[in-house]
Amino acid sequence: MDWKPDFSSETPLYIQIKDFITNKISLGEWAVGTKIPSQRALAELFNVNRSTVVSALNDLMAEGLLEGNTKGGTKVINNTWNLLAASPPPDWSSYVQAGTYYPNQPAIQHINRAEFQEGIIRLGTGELSPDLLPSEQMKQIFEKLSAKPFSLGYEEPKGNRHLREQVVEYLRDLHIQTSPSNILIVSGALQGLQLISMGLLPRGASILLEKPSYLYSVHVFQSNAMKLIGVPMDVEGIQTSLISRYKKGYNASLLYTIPSFHNPTGCLMPESRRQELMKVCADEGLPIIEDDVYRELWFDDPPPLPLKARDPNALVLYLGSLSKSLSPGLRIGWVVAPEPVIERLADIKMQFDYGSSSLSQRAAAEWMESGLYQQHVTQIREHLKRKRDLTLQLLNTYFLGIATWSVPSGGFYIWIRLTVDVPMQMLFDRAYKAGILLNPGSIYDRNAGSFLRISYAYAKMHELEWGISKLADLVKEISISAV
Template sequence: MDWKPDLSSETPLYSQIKDFIKNKISLGEWAVGTKIPSQRALAERFDVNRSTVVTALSDLIAEGLLEGNTKGGTRVINNSWNLLAASPPPDWSSYVQAGTYYPNQPAIQHINRAEFQDGIIRLGTGELSPDLLPSVQMKQIFEESSVNPFTIGYEEPKGNPYLREQIAAYLHGIGVQTSPSNILIVSGSLQALQLISIGLLQRGSSILLEKPSYLYSIHVFQSSAIKLVGLPMDEEGIQTNQISRYKEGYNASLLYTIPTFHNPTGTLMSEPRRQELMRICADEGLPIIEDDAYRELWFEIPPPLPLKARDPNALVLYLGSLSKTLSPGLRIGWVVAPEPVIERLADIKMQNDYGSSSISQWAAAEWLGRGLYQEHLVYVREQLKRRRDFTVQLLKTNFMEIATWSVPAGGFYIWARLTVDVSMQMLFERALKAGILLNPGSIYDRNAGNYLRISYAYAKLHELEWGIVHLAEMIKELAMVSKNK
């Protein structure tokens, strides 16, 4: 809602708000059953006194368009068409509630909306800063000629052949021996997970994963009635000595892991732990989804080879992406798997979207084929390392008395544990009001309520400094309030 009442108009503010809401209802944008924003939220959005909003809503309730109660909030119960028609219009809210795909957690929905508000400092966002995206080079690629054929039509089910050739060559460089026929182009790793959830797993299955995990913050598996079973982590990654017991106890179908610069903890799985993971999963016949989106974002030393590089038995489904390294807007990722699996996932993808953007695939192939991607990675690593070091120093200066953390060797994230007692909900709301957007740990593990995922990848350096300094002040104030209760 970008609209605001006109303060210079002779029409009273409450009347302008009343007409605006009535228009939303009559156009069907707020269908019957829709719960409208609270009085306080509307007053803040319209920049008016709450009493002005109350007057407008009271009139609409009196006219039979809205119904309000203390528990359920205010909802649309009628519209102008309904007042004239013999039969009522459909209750779209009931359709929405009946959908089989789970909605995002309320906190995630709140974060997704707040990310695009003006003036917000995003301290938890898991993407590269616009300053680090190669916008100029991308424009040049589209302006220059290429030996790679360009099409704006559909691509074949597995994706652009030239792009798959380039990805296969790139993967050979990190130890993954594969061919273009074993690669499927997807619209980011998230789509790969969705295809796997509906194409390879039965409803009611269980999958093992690290706890905490990014996978808890989305409902791609839960919406297919698949249960997530979390395994504890330590400084070397997922605790492999728990796998056999959990697999048997939950009859798990596969294991999902982010072994390299884990989201949200930033943990890098050690080489011995990777070997142990592969040995146990091979013995158990437990397939692995390896999400390797952060692999190239190392700082001092390259990470160990992917799990897929040590996979003679085709145990691993390997996911890669350009979203974290090159451009989230390209929406280009890939799955490496045995050919029957690729054929199955490609068939489902064609039923869903008839293939990822041909333009994005062409651009991605150019970046890889010309060697530009590797050049860009050098720059991104340098900038992210600088940001990591800057953020760690800020934490040392401002958070030493209130939190603990480990310094990541790559990726985007610092997983900070608050050592003082504060209400995370209160901290989130207070920070947002001050223009700071947080990613609470409970998004990734319901038992991680005293954690924050701090990202040094997105905010500008001066925003990181201002945000972390003021966040520390808020935490200390809330801790003092909690202590004095």
């Protein structure tokens, strides 16, 4: 809600708030059954005293628009004469609850909303900060494209042919041999996962993955009645010695992994572990989804070759993206797979959106063909390394004795384990009130209640300095009060 009462108006504030809520209900924006924000939250949103909000809500309850109780909060009921005299509106809340696609976890819904609030320091956000995005170069790219003949129509089902050819060249440097017919352009790697979940697997299938994992924070597979089975990790990644047992025990259909700069732990799977993983999955006939979106973000040495580069039996479905390295707003990624798989996924994608943005695809092709992409990525590595080093320095200054962590060699994340007793929800709430937004570990593993995913990618240097020092103060305050 971006509305605010007019403090210069002669109309009392509580009447303005009452009229605002009435309008929301009458337009159907707040349907019957909608739970409205708490009195405290509304007072903060409208920058008024809580008593002002209470006066507005009391009037609305008296008029039959709202009802409230201490347990269920305040909800829209709309028992007004206008409603009783006319056909009742649809109960949209029941429609919402009947939808088959799972909602985000409440914590993630909160984070998604809060990320766009002014003044918030985002210590968990998994994207590049706006000052690292190549806005001026992107303008030049689009100016260059505007001078060439191009179509504003749809692209072919697999995506822009020229872009797929550029992806082939890019992958060749990673020792992945493929062709344009084996590539599908998608609107980010997440859409690739959605297509795979809908097009290749039966309902009720089991998916093996690292625990913790980014995949727990989205409901791509769960919304299709599939089960995520976490396999424990160590410092080198997923424990391959457990895969056979887990595969047999859960009749798993495939394995999902982020071997390079894992989300959320930042772990880099070494060459030896990658060989072990490929061998055990080949022996078990277990296909692999390799999510390689962080590959380019290494600091000192490039990561080992992708799993897909050692895949003579077409065991691996490979996901790549420009969202983490170039621009999340372009919404450009790709799936590399055998041609029958690509044909199947392309058919489903055409039913979804009739193809990713043609303008974004042409811009991405220009970035890759011109060599500007690799130049940009080199600069991004340098910036991210400086931010990682600063974050590690700050952790050593403020978190020694209250947390442990590992040093990532690339990517966005440091996986922090608090070693003092701190209720994570309390820490999240107090940090948010102080202007700091966190990503609790429980988002990625329900048993990781003492962990935080700290990202150095989004916050500016001065924000990292203040945010981490303030966060340490909060941890210490809460841990002392809990004793």
